[in-house]
Amino acid sequence: MSRPASPVQAIAVMTAMELRLVLRRPENLFATIVIPTVVLVLFSSISILPSGTARAVEFLLPGSIALGIIATSLVSLSITTAYDRSYGVLKRLGGSPLSRLELVVARLLSVLVVEAVQIGLLVAIAAALLGWAPGPTASPAVVAVAVLVGTAAFVGLGLLIAGSLRAETVLAVANVLFLGFLVVGGVLVPIDQLPDPLAAIAAALPAAPLSELLRVGLGTAGTTGTDIAGPLLLLAIWAIATTALTARIFRWE
């Protein structure tokens, strides 16, 4: 009798293929690698934005990492998934032994691998070219939690739009969200420097708490439990809400 491969093998081969395909999408590499790197290097070098820190790189490194996470788990994932839905790729995979859960896990793993490369690259550039060093209160554990929960929130949001809108619409919406989070996500400018109404909105969106948690993790901002719990709780709410909503309304075809 024909049997399926083990779930571990199915996830591993799918993840490897996802990563191979990432390299064949130059537009996605531009958003996930080039833009965060340019943001970090350019604005750290010319210091034209109010960072609120002694050196711009201390503010911009966590911000550019957050931007990279948004680019990978929201923009790239949503556009890829929407076009896969449009081309019938999800339908075909749904007829194979690979389960939907295994496909989602494979996509999530490939997102995390790309993010690991992004973070490594951004930290290396900041340290080698911009004289950055982690603050005395830096915590790799907080960075890891920020990356994981932030990824969950933006993957949830990305799949929500990918599974409910047409591919062309997803392309537009994802890029608008990316630009929006670039401005109000605490990436380039601290949200307390934004006009009041905009700052209030920014504080409720998932980008600002992600940037904030990364600043705590890299030792740029405070270290108290409140500094971590507030943004972490908000990110977790976004992750749970978007995942639950996606599970309800995602259309595979």
Next chain:
Amino acid sequence: MSGTAGARAAAIEVTNLAKDYDGRPVLRGISFEVRAGEVFSLLGPNGAGKTTTVEIVEGYRRPDRGTVRVLGTDPARAGRDHRARVGLMLQGGGGIDPRMTVREVVGLHARFHADPRDPDELLRLVGLVGTSARTRYRRLSGGEKQRVGLALALVGRPELAVLDEPTAGMDVEGRTATRELLVGLRQAGVTVVLTSHDLADIERIADRIAILDQGRIAALGSPDELTSAAAPLIRFRLAAPLSESDRRALAGALAAGGDGGGGATVEHEGGGRYRIPGLLPTPGLSARLASWCAERGVVIVELRTGGGTLEERYVELIGSAILDDELDPAR
């Protein structure tokens, strides 16, 4: 073939299957059974309900009424174990990332299975070797995409292969290779369900055929059973077309025998092709036709008698629907 298949268990059981789209009935309570190891074909004009039936069998759609069991399981609720036993070829061979190469996509799907076929061997069988195997999917022709779709359906050594129009858009070579693959599958005991518009191929390959029309089964049986139910027909081809007066004279000569040729009409089908519908092909009728031609030095290139082909039976059953379909393929 169908006689031996009768003793086999059912691979697919469809009972009173009904499906509406926006209140428009697409399937109106069809029932049929596909026996394990047989090649079963669904025929019908566009909009007859073939693809809806196939997609319900594949588990992509749920019926509004009725039940479907595929290898003993409800396909809409089936898990990965069931999907490993069923190979699917989607219409147009689609559902593949355009950036993947042929070898990559077949290799990927192979590794979803515990004991797959060798992808390279399979690609050779469907005629995609060398450069074609290294070509990205988006650069393939329609026929080559069909071949990839066929390879994906077979890569997991399925017990049941469901193929939606496997030869559509293929060249002669591709259709021949597909036919040989299907024959090989039947010899290996694989159950095959296929839809097609290529009636000549279906007549040669299928053990049994269901002809769907407007959501109902218009006929179900082996190719022999279906064609023997068709009205009798004599068809012949001459080296050159007859004049109108000669055609009438021939009809008169055929009528002269008094053995059922009294109401003969000779219908022109184009070129040197003619048919005499509705008459039993008696030896006397054939002899008078041959004699009439011999007297006038007219060469008979081909003479065929019998219950007609599957295509003729199909047109007889579906009637104007197929002609409408050909006029408006988007229907």
